[in-house]
Amino acid sequence: MNITTAISGTSARITPRGEIDHDTLPSLRAAADALPARVTEVTWNLRHTPFMDVAGLHLFFSPAALDGADRRTTVTGLRQQPLRLLLLAADVHPDTFDVTRLLLAAG
Template sequence: MNITTVMSSTSTPITPRGDMDHDALPSLGAAAETLPAHVTDLTWDLRHTLFMDVAGHHLLFGSAAPDGADGRTTGRP
């Protein structure tokens, strides 16, 4: 799994390349959790993600999702 993060003001896309599975979950979660507090708009760019299992689903929508009560998380196929 290769992860690219590009910060621009308050919006940041995170682009994983590879399978979004249980093994990749810690790296993906860390990429989201280490974003600075001023980032309020996170986009998961999934164009280079060929496979996603339930762990990826939990990262994006479940209990493992980054705490973003004041922010917004979106996905881009």
């Protein structure tokens, strides 16, 4: 997994290249945890992520991911399979997986 992080003022864009799974989750969390405190908006660019398993749900919806209430998190560039996973999770458990929070500004 190759992860690129770009910071511009209070915004950051994290771009992973490769699959999001149990093995890559620690690196992805480390990239988010390494962001400076001034970052209030994080965009995950998943254009180069062809596959995401339940680890992606943990990345975006775990209590640790939601604790950063001062940070708005969105995703962009969703490919077919990761999008299907997010929509399925939202369909099965809409209160737990509020994808509108992630997709609102993804465009």
